Structure formats: structure tokens, C-alpha cells
Amino acid sequence: MAAHVLRLRLALLTGALRGDTGHVMRMAAGAVVLAVAVAAACGALLGLTDASAEITLTVTVLCGSAVTLAFAAAPLVTGIEDPLDPRRFAVFAIAPGPLAAVLVGAGLLSVPVFALVPLAVCLVIVWAAHGVAWGVAVLAVVLGLLTCVLLGRVAYAVAALVFNERRSRELTGIFLLAVLVVAVPIVVFFASLEWGRRVPSQLVEVAGLLTLTPLGASLGVAARTDTDGSSWIPLAVALATLVVLAGLWVLLVRRMLTTTPRPIAARGRGGLGWFAILPGTPGGAVAARSLVYWMRDRRYLVNIVVIPVAAALTIAPLAIVGVPAGAIALVPVPLMALFLGWLPHNDLAYDHTAIWMHIASAMRGVSDRIGRLVPVLLVGVPLLAVTMPLAIWVHGRWAVLPALVGVCAALFFSGLGLSSIASALAPYAVSRPGDSPFQQPERTGGAMSQALVLVGALVAAFPALWWGWLALTGDASEAWVAFWVGAVSGVVVLVAGVLIGGRIFERGSTRLMEFAEAT
Structure with missing residues (x-):
């Protein structure tokens, strides 16, 4: 045999x-x-x-x-x-x-x-x-x-x-x-x-x-x-x-x-894509739906592509004024972390009138907030994990890697937490589904929420930035302080932002539906 x-x-x-x-x-x-x-x-x-x-x-x-x-x-x-x-x-x-x-x-x-x-x-x-x-x-x-x-x-x-x-x-x-x-x-x-x-x-x-x-x-x-x-x-x-x-x-x-084995005919989830992979919970359904949008809607794709390009553009002016290459290498990655955390600050507006599904189903605000963050995490975490070692390689001192991780974690997670609040509290008009991502409607607001998320993320990440600077210019052992300070502050702001944003979503469902119908 x-x-x-x-x-x-x-x-x-x-x-x-x-x-x-x-x-x-x-x-x-x-x-x-x-x-x-x-x-x-x-x-x-x-x-x-x-x-x-x-x-x-x-x-x-x-x-x-x-x-x-x-x-x-x-x-x-x-x-x-x-x-x-x-x-x-x-x-x-x-x-x-x-x-x-x-x-x-x-x-x-x-x-x-x-x-x-x-x-x-x-x-x-x-x-x-x-x-x-x-x-x-x-x-x-x-x-x-x-x-x-x-x-x-x-x-x-x-x-x-x-x-x-x-x-x-x-x-x-x-x-x-x-x-x-x-x-x-x-x-x-x-x-x-x-x-x-x-x-x-x-x-x-x-x-x-x-x-x-x-x-x-x-x-x-x-x-x-x-x-x-x-x-x-x-x-x-x-x-x-x-x-x-x-x-x-x-x-x-x-x-x-x-x-x-179960017969193939009984397997009813075979062609559901992300809906078959993610948990069968309200948050999982929102995450699956958001992933489909992020991978197929040109408006989301343009935002993703622009972020690394914008971060890379900071290299040229710094090089022109004579900043050493090792120092320049540490700049684009934190900027990407900041913009990635800022990215979902208005994601609710991209749903347009489809937001009625979440409101009509009496979905908990926390489930909506968490589900919408999954695509950004799925894109942001690998992107940062790949670019951080490359930046440290160019910089030349691996001892400061924990500091860079802490700074990026603080900027990224804090931005996500504040974005969870801003997208439910102050959404503003964006291009409609199917329109060109470069065709923006007239807006009466939106600049304030954008600025507050960016400034708030920088403020939340300031301790990590400070300890990271000390590690870069002085004792490299401070890098681990920057790591833990950045990781803890980022997670705290993220959790608080999801909870507060969920509460705002539940209390302002009527206002959000009126906004979707009017834009």
C-alpha cells in the first residue's frame, strides 16, 4: 500500500x-x-x-x-x-x-x-x-x-x-x-x-x-x-x-x-468576498462594505495614492537647504502616519445617501466607527511597517527605530481616533459616488474639522515626538521611552475617539441623514 x-x-x-x-x-x-x-x-x-x-x-x-x-x-x-x-x-x-x-x-x-x-x-x-x-x-x-x-x-x-x-x-x-x-x-x-x-x-x-x-x-x-x-x-x-x-x-x-464534508451546494458564502471573511457582526459588515469601497471607488484610491506622494515631496526642499540625508529619511514616514490617521476624518460623507442603511438598522455607533477604520488599518499598518525599516536603513542608526515606531503609532492612532469623532460630528460635502475624485463641490465648511484633526494628532503625539527628538540627538536609550509613550497615547486617543464618535453618531443620526440628502 x-x-x-x-x-x-x-x-x-x-x-x-x-x-x-x-x-x-x-x-x-x-x-x-x-x-x-x-x-x-x-x-x-x-x-x-x-x-x-x-x-x-x-x-x-x-x-x-x-x-x-x-x-x-x-x-x-x-x-x-x-x-x-x-x-x-x-x-x-x-x-x-x-x-x-x-x-x-x-x-x-x-x-x-x-x-x-x-x-x-x-x-x-x-x-x-x-x-x-x-x-x-x-x-x-x-x-x-x-x-x-x-x-x-x-x-x-x-x-x-x-x-x-x-x-x-x-x-x-x-x-x-x-x-x-x-x-x-x-x-x-x-x-x-x-x-x-x-x-x-x-x-x-x-x-x-x-x-x-x-x-x-x-x-x-x-x-x-x-x-x-x-x-x-x-x-x-x-x-x-x-x-x-x-x-x-x-x-x-x-x-x-x-x-x-458538507456538500458544495450548502456553502452559501463562497462568493461574498470580504463579507465571508470578516465576522458576521455589525462592525464586521461595515468593515466589509468599507473594504469594497476602498478597493473599487476612485475617490478612496486617489486619497491612498496621494499620501505617499505628498510625504515623498518633502524630501526635495529639505535636500535643497542642505539637511543631511540621514535626517531627511526620518521625515516622510511620520508624515504618512499623520495623513493616514487623518484620512477617514470625512469618510461618512463618501457614503452619501447609503448611510441610511446604518441608521435604519439601529446600528451602534461604536460598530460603525470601528468598521470604517478597518480599511485604513489594513492599508496603513503594512505601509508603515515596510517604510519604517527602510527609513532607518537610510538613517543608519537602528537604535532609534523604537522611537520612530512610537512617533508613527501616536500620529496614526491619534489621527484615527480624532477622525472617528470628526466624521460623525462635522462631515462636509465631497464628490458624489461615480464622479471624478478631482471634481469637488462647493463647500461652506470642512476646513476647521480637517485642521483640528491634524493639529489634535500632533498635540497627542507631542510627548512621543519630544522623546524621539531626545533619542535622535542624545541618548539612544530614550527611544524606548518614545516607543511606549507613543504607543500608549495613540491607543488611548483611538479608543476614546471611537467611543465618543460612536456616541455622536447615535445621537446625530437624523442630522447625518439630512446632511446626506442635502449634499
């Missing part, structure tokens, strides 16, 4: 190379890109043979943990159908235990695992060059490969049982956005390091902690042997992880063999 399943798995892999010319060309191009990426990664790993033990520990554990996490996360959101789904074998009356073992063996025959094999060989060579015994190095990579395969099997099973009905391209987009948010800062940070010197102690500590977790324990078996010789703790964690994953996999196989 095992040999038959393995032959089927190999047939599936080779069958992917058959088809029309276009399909074959795409598969060939993908294979070439993968081969080039693997070759580049192997070259980078082999370059660690002459590096210090700390650098080797940091790079191998951090990168290995990221790969392990990818095996667990990708099946949950990508929507790829599992060719080794245990339910496909239900008609053969195979016991759950043997079937689970066979499917793990077949899982080793996959493209991701094939890509990891050369990397594993390079890891063994690198660790051996650092004095680690060959047996320990081979044991470490074998444990790592088994952990990845078992995590992938468990993740596929969980996705099939739980998330299959709610999986969509929107969820995949969120996953890719999350990968971008995590990957870009890591790449920027690694690119900024001078690898000929000692790795920052904080990074070494993070890598050391990962060797005590299921993500990095297997690699820690060899890496910790190279540094301090305490490899028995990672070994115990890695073995315990494999035992837990194997037991969980057997239970999931048993569950999948004894349950019947």
Missing part, C-alpha cells in the same frame, strides 16, 4: 509537467526561477563557512524558523487543494495510523521539500566546517525536514476541516500582505548589517530563543552545539514537537476518515 501511494505521488508530480504548451512553459519557467533561488540561497549559506559562530547561529536559525513557519501558514490561506487529502483514501478501508504514516512519507515527495534538500546539504557542510559532528548536523536537518512536513500535513488537514468554506482571494491577499510586512523589515535589517563584525546582541538573543521553540529547535541542535554546546534542550524540544505533531496528525486523519 505504501509503495502504491508513493507511485501515485510521483505520478502527480510528473503529471504537472504535462498539458498544453502554455502550461508546460509556465511550469518550466517556475522551475527555473525556483532553481535559481535555491542556488542563490545555497551560495549564501556556503558563505557562512568562514563566518563566526554567532553569525552562523543567527542566520541559520532565523531563516530556518521562517521556512518552518511558511510550511504551517501557507496551506491555511493559499487555497491550494491537498492532493494527499486523507478523505481520498476513505474507500480503501485503511486504518488511520498506517495511512497517516504513509501520507507523511508521500509528503516528503513534494516540490518544497525537494527545494529544501540542497539547502539541508549546505547546512550540514557549514556546521561541519564549524566543528559540529557530522552525525549531529545530519540529525538536525532531518528533524527540521520532518517538522516541516508534519506541520504542512497538519495545516492542510486543519484548512480542509475548518477554513475551506471561508477561504478566498481576499484571505490570500491578507496573507501575502502579512508576509510582506514581516519579510521586508527582516530583509532590510539583514542587508544593513556588516557581517564582518559581530552580530547585534539582540539578534543573537532572538535566535537563541527560537532554538527553544518548535520553529527553530531542530536547527538549534547543531547551532547550539557550535556556540555553547547546550544542544540537549533544542533536541528535547524538537523531539517533543515531532511527537505532538505526529499525534495530532493521526487524530486529524481519524477525524477526516470518519466525517463527511
Whole structure:
């Protein structure tokens, strides 16, 4: 039975190379890109043979943990159908235990695992060059490969049982956005390091902690042997992880063999997009509706595009007057945070008469306020998370990164909180749905609410700005004070703004409806 399943798995892999010319060309191009990426990664790993033990520990554990996490996360959101789904074998009356073992063996025959094999060989060579015994190095990579395969099997099973009905391209987009948010800062940070010197102690500590977790324990078996010789703790964690994953996999196989999936006709939420992903609550409905608008309405899209452009335009005048490039790099990101927080200060007016749905359903104001902030958070958080490390890279002092995060958090969250109040208290006329975003109607007001949100956000963020300035011009340890002051003040203003704005929305529903009808 095992040999038959393995032959089927190999047939599936080779069958992917058959088809029309276009399909074959795409598969060939993908294979070439993968081969080039693997070759580049192997070259980078082999370059660690002459590096210090700390650098080797940091790079191998951090990168290995990221790969392990990818095996667990990708099946949950990508929507790829599992060719080794245990339910496909239900008609053969195979016991759950043997079937689970066979499917793990077949899982080793996959493209991701094939890509990891050369990397594993390079890891063994690198660790051996650092004095680690060959047996320990081979044991470490074998444990790592088994952990990845078992995590992938468990993740596929969980996705099939739980998330299959709610999986969509929107969820995949969120996953890719999350990968971008995590990957870009890591790449920027690694690119900024001078690898000929000692790795920052904080990074070494993070890598050391990962060797005590299921993500990095297997690699820690060899890496910790190279540094301090305490490899028995990672070994115990890695073995315990494999035992837990194997037991969980057997239970999931048993569950999948004894349950019947719901028929496709009963899945009534398949084409609802964001409405199928977000919670079925009033706030979730508002968030889903707002996301649809923000991604399709030109009026919203123009506002999003203008913000990074406006922030970037501040670079030219500062450079002309002779401000150093390191200082200029820290200016655009806080400006983007300020404008992103200011962005929803009049979002209620963009609904026009559609606001009647919220009012007629007696929706709580807090639900409306929270739901409208979701699109801005979904755009703003990744944008700031990607641009902040880039700014620090140009600036050159990573010690001030916490200060920049605190300042941006204070400006962004404070702006969102004050915008939640302003949009319900003082909306002003905007272009109607379907009109050009550059065609603005005559206004009798609106400048005051715009200015108050901007000035209020700056006032709320002043403590963080002050401590950030001290960190920039003096002691870098003040950066953490700026971080906590900015984070706390921003969250406090955000929560207060949502509560106050919700109350204003509920009490002024008649006034808001009259405004929508009149504009």
C-alpha cells in the first residue's frame, strides 16, 4: 500500500509537467526561477563557512524558523487543494495510523521539500566546517525536514476541516500582505548589517530563543552545539514537537476518515468576498462594505495614492537647504502616519445617501466607527511597517527605530481616533459616488474639522515626538521611552475617539441623514 501511494505521488508530480504548451512553459519557467533561488540561497549559506559562530547561529536559525513557519501558514490561506487529502483514501478501508504514516512519507515527495534538500546539504557542510559532528548536523536537518512536513500535513488537514468554506482571494491577499510586512523589515535589517563584525546582541538573543521553540529547535541542535554546546534542550524540544505533531496528525486523519464534508451546494458564502471573511457582526459588515469601497471607488484610491506622494515631496526642499540625508529619511514616514490617521476624518460623507442603511438598522455607533477604520488599518499598518525599516536603513542608526515606531503609532492612532469623532460630528460635502475624485463641490465648511484633526494628532503625539527628538540627538536609550509613550497615547486617543464618535453618531443620526440628502 505504501509503495502504491508513493507511485501515485510521483505520478502527480510528473503529471504537472504535462498539458498544453502554455502550461508546460509556465511550469518550466517556475522551475527555473525556483532553481535559481535555491542556488542563490545555497551560495549564501556556503558563505557562512568562514563566518563566526554567532553569525552562523543567527542566520541559520532565523531563516530556518521562517521556512518552518511558511510550511504551517501557507496551506491555511493559499487555497491550494491537498492532493494527499486523507478523505481520498476513505474507500480503501485503511486504518488511520498506517495511512497517516504513509501520507507523511508521500509528503516528503513534494516540490518544497525537494527545494529544501540542497539547502539541508549546505547546512550540514557549514556546521561541519564549524566543528559540529557530522552525525549531529545530519540529525538536525532531518528533524527540521520532518517538522516541516508534519506541520504542512497538519495545516492542510486543519484548512480542509475548518477554513475551506471561508477561504478566498481576499484571505490570500491578507496573507501575502502579512508576509510582506514581516519579510521586508527582516530583509532590510539583514542587508544593513556588516557581517564582518559581530552580530547585534539582540539578534543573537532572538535566535537563541527560537532554538527553544518548535520553529527553530531542530536547527538549534547543531547551532547550539557550535556556540555553547547546550544542544540537549533544542533536541528535547524538537523531539517533543515531532511527537505532538505526529499525534495530532493521526487524530486529524481519524477525524477526516470518519466525517463527511458538507456538500458544495450548502456553502452559501463562497462568493461574498470580504463579507465571508470578516465576522458576521455589525462592525464586521461595515468593515466589509468599507473594504469594497476602498478597493473599487476612485475617490478612496486617489486619497491612498496621494499620501505617499505628498510625504515623498518633502524630501526635495529639505535636500535643497542642505539637511543631511540621514535626517531627511526620518521625515516622510511620520508624515504618512499623520495623513493616514487623518484620512477617514470625512469618510461618512463618501457614503452619501447609503448611510441610511446604518441608521435604519439601529446600528451602534461604536460598530460603525470601528468598521470604517478597518480599511485604513489594513492599508496603513503594512505601509508603515515596510517604510519604517527602510527609513532607518537610510538613517543608519537602528537604535532609534523604537522611537520612530512610537512617533508613527501616536500620529496614526491619534489621527484615527480624532477622525472617528470628526466624521460623525462635522462631515462636509465631497464628490458624489461615480464622479471624478478631482471634481469637488462647493463647500461652506470642512476646513476647521480637517485642521483640528491634524493639529489634535500632533498635540497627542507631542510627548512621543519630544522623546524621539531626545533619542535622535542624545541618548539612544530614550527611544524606548518614545516607543511606549507613543504607543500608549495613540491607543488611548483611538479608543476614546471611537467611543465618543460612536456616541455622536447615535445621537446625530437624523442630522447625518439630512446632511446626506442635502449634499
